[in-house]
Amino acid sequence: MTNIKTIDDLDARGKRVLVRVDFNVPIKDGAVADDTRIRAALPTVEKLVADGARVILMSHLGRPAGKGNEPAFTLRPAALRLAELLGRPVAFATDTVGPDAQVKAAALGDGDVLLLENLRFDAREKKNDPAFCEELAALGDVYVNDAFGTAHRAHASTAGVAALLPAYAGYLMQREVATLSGMLEAPRRPFAAILGGSKVSDKIKVIDALMDTCDTLVIGGGMCFTFLLAQGKAVGASLKEEDWVERAAAMIAKAKERGVKLLLPVDVVCADRFAEDAETLTVSVDDIPDGMMGLDIGPETAKLYADAVAEAKTVFWNGPMGVFEMRPFEAGTKAVAEAVAANADADTIIGGGDSVAAVNKFGLADKMTFISTGGGASMELVQGEALPGVEALR
Numbered sequence: 001m002t003n004i005k006t007i008d009d010l011d012a013r014g015k016r017v018l019v020r021v022d023f024n025v026p027i028k029d030g031a032v033a034d035d036t037r038i039r040a041a042l043p044t045v046e047k048l049v050a051d052g053a054r055v056i057l058m059s060h061l062g063r064p065a066g067k068g069n070e071p072a073f074t075l076r077p078a079a080l081r082l083a084e085l086l087g088r089p090v091a092f093a094t095d096t097v098g099p100d101a102q103v104k105a106a107a108l109g110d111g112d113v114l115l116l117e118n119l120r121f122d123a124r125e126k127k128n129d130p131a132f133c134e135e136l137a138a139l140g141d142v143y144v145n146d147a148f149g150t151a152h153r154a155h156a157s158t159a160g161v162a163a164l165l166p167a168y169a170g171y172l173m174q175r176e177v178a179t180l181s182g183m184l185e186a187p188r189r190p191f192a193a194i195l196g197g198s199k200v201s202d203k204i205k206v207i208d209a210l211m212d213t214c215d216t217l218v219i220g221g222g223m224c225f226t227f228l229l230a231q232g233k234a235v236g237a238s239l240k241e242e243d244w245v246e247r248a249a250a251m252i253a254k255a256k257e258r259g260v261k262l263l264l265p266v267d268v269v270c271a272d273r274f275a276e277d278a279e280t281l282t283v284s285v286d287d288i289p290d291g292m293m294g295l296d297i298g299p300e301t302a303k304l305y306a307d308a309v310a311e312a313k314t315v316f317w318n319g320p321m322g323v324f325e326m327r328p329f330e331a332g333t334k335a336v337a338e339a340v341a342a343n344a345d346a347d348t349i350i351g352g353g354d355s356v357a358a359v360n361k362f363g364l365a366d367k368m369t370f371i372s373t374g375g376g377a378s379m380e381l382v383q384g385e386a387l388p389g390v391e392a393l394r
Contacts (some may be wrong), residue, residue, distance in 0.1 A: 004393045007044060007144055014110055018140030019044065019170065020157045020389075022058035022147035022373060023078040023115075029168045032081040034360070037149070040373050042085060044170035045113065049086070054108035056139055057082075058096070058145065058157055066123030069094075073381045079115040092383035096122055097135035119194045125156045133160030133367065146170025149176070149352070149374035151389030152254055152381075162392035169393050172373065177390060180381050181372045183316060183349055184213050192312035194305070194336060196221030196319030197354070201243040203319070204215050204251075205383040210316070211254050216261040216308050220297050220321035220332060224265050227252065228285055236288040267298030269329060270321065276326045297332035298323025305332075306339035308324045318351030318379065324358050333358050341367035353379040364385055 001141045010017075021041045026033040034358070041057075048055045075091055083090040091114040092335035093101040104114050116139075119125040124132035133156045137143070144167040145151070150158050151173070169177075183191075193214040195203055198282040200223040219227055222239035229240055229388060230249040255262035267287055270292035281289070304322075309315055317340055321332035340348050341364040350356055353375030358394045359365045372378040381387060 004390070005166075006174055007047060007168050007170055009149070010142060010168050012048050012051040015053055015141040016105060017048055017053040017142050017143045017144055018056050018058065018136065018145045018161065018165065019048070020150070020161075021045075021057050021059050022149040023057075023075060023082075024061050024149065025078060027196050028062070030077055030192050032077050034259050035081050035085070036356070036360075037373055038078060038082055038085060038173050041146055041172065043125065043171070044144065044172060045082075045086065046210075047171065048051070048144070049111050051115060052110040054105075054110060054202070055073050056105050057113065058119055058136070059263060060120040060150070060157075061118050062120075064118060064120050066098060066126070066250060068121060069117065069121050070346075073118050073121070075118050080111070082115065082272050085115065085377045088113065097139070098168060099131070101139060119155075119157050126153075128154055128156050128160045130160065131165060132156045136161050136229070137164040142166045142168065142297065144168045144170050145389055145393060146172045146376055148372070150377065151374065151387040152194045152377040152385070154388035157271070159392040168233070168394045173390070175370075176372060176374060176378075180372065180378060183314060183347070184209075185214065187348060188313035190215040190312050191262055191266070191314040191316075192218060192308050194218040194220070194222070194309070194315065194317040194319075194340075196333070197319050198222035198239055198388055200226045200241055200248055201377075204213040204244070204247055204380050206318070207251055208254075209383040211251070211258055211260055214260060214265065214316075216304050216312065217255060218263045218287060218308055220265065220301075220305070220336070225294060227264050233285055234288060234290075234292065236290050236292045238288065238294040261308070261313065265297045265301040267297040268294035269298055269330070269332070271295050273324075276328065278328070280328050295326075296329035299331070302332050302335035305336055309336065309339040310343055311347050312343065315343065315346050315348045316351060316382075317349070317355050320358050324354075325360070329334060334362050337362050338365075342355040351375070351382065
């Protein structure tokens with residue numbers, strides 16, 4: 001991370017260190033349902049505690065209206081879970097920049113930890129409002145950003161505050177940027193990229209960017225049907241974007257021109273409706289019935305994709321192969337996840353979002369080299385965009 005100071009450059013003892021973390025975690029019955037993102041921040045928090053910093057953590061959770069506290073989006077459960085993981089008390093402020101936050105921040109001793117209430121309870125956070133930035137900055141002496149998952153947002157806590165205090169990158173931020181940048185700049189070859197998800201329009205920039213670096217590009221999920229349309233095939237009632245067929249055709253041509261092996265499904269699992277108990281049929285992509293929709297890649301495709309993964313030395317995966325949340329349509333995503341997990345010789349990078357949910361569902365997370373905590377941020381970095389949260393640290 002050129003020109004960016006990291007927490008290893010920071011003498012934190014006795015300083016109030018304002019840390020942007022990503023504790024946007026699922027909450028169920030008042031408790032954290034998945035603590036992956038909290039665990040991801042532990043190395044940075046533990047380092048600062050050990051160095052005698054007075055640690056003030058801030059995060060958002062969910063999408064509150066921005067008009068004050070909403071109990072459904074409180075960060076209190078995250079504070080309780082963090083305390084369990086750290087094995088030490090974590091104070092919790094019932095506001096973000098108000099009296100409670102100010103009093104509790106001022107009362108911190110060396111090695112103490114405080115979590116502020118949800119940043120997005122204040123509408124000024126997302127607007128990167130200068131006054132809000134100043135109120136946040138007033139709580140700390142230095143600023144650390146360890147929230148890669150929000151690095152693509154120019155918000156007060158990710159960009160604005162960094163201009164007002166000495167700014168450093170946390171360990172998670174460093175590792176995310178280094179891993180994804182390294183994959184693009186110097187991958188071990190062959191490099192296979194697997195892209196799924198529902199829409200070509202959401203992934204076209206990523207597809208375009210990966211075409212410049214990968215050796216094999218595997219396409220699954222709902223967006224494969226727009227590619228199949230571009231090949232002149234009929235896709236029945238499957239999800240398709242008519243407006244993007246031309247761009248999909250251009251990508252097929254680009255792959256040929258660059259010598260990139262582009263893999264599209266050869267068979268699919270179709271259903272008569274989008275439901276767990278739908279009637280299903282596995283057919284060749286040349287024989288998709290008019291009234292049916294493809295909801296997963298078929299077994300021949302799964303084998304084709306698994307073979308491509310097995311040959312790779314670098315694998316990047318973002319997006320499921322089908323509607324893996326429903327049992328009849330999970331096999332394709334599971335086969336790809338198992339193939340990625342089985343390739344112990346490769347650098348395997350899971351690019352955030354639903355792919356992370358998939359590897360967790362199938363119990364394969366510990367078999368991956370790196371799992372990104374940032375869906376949107378990962379995609380923007382891969383497609384060559386500057387991330388405001390990273391640029392603000394320079």
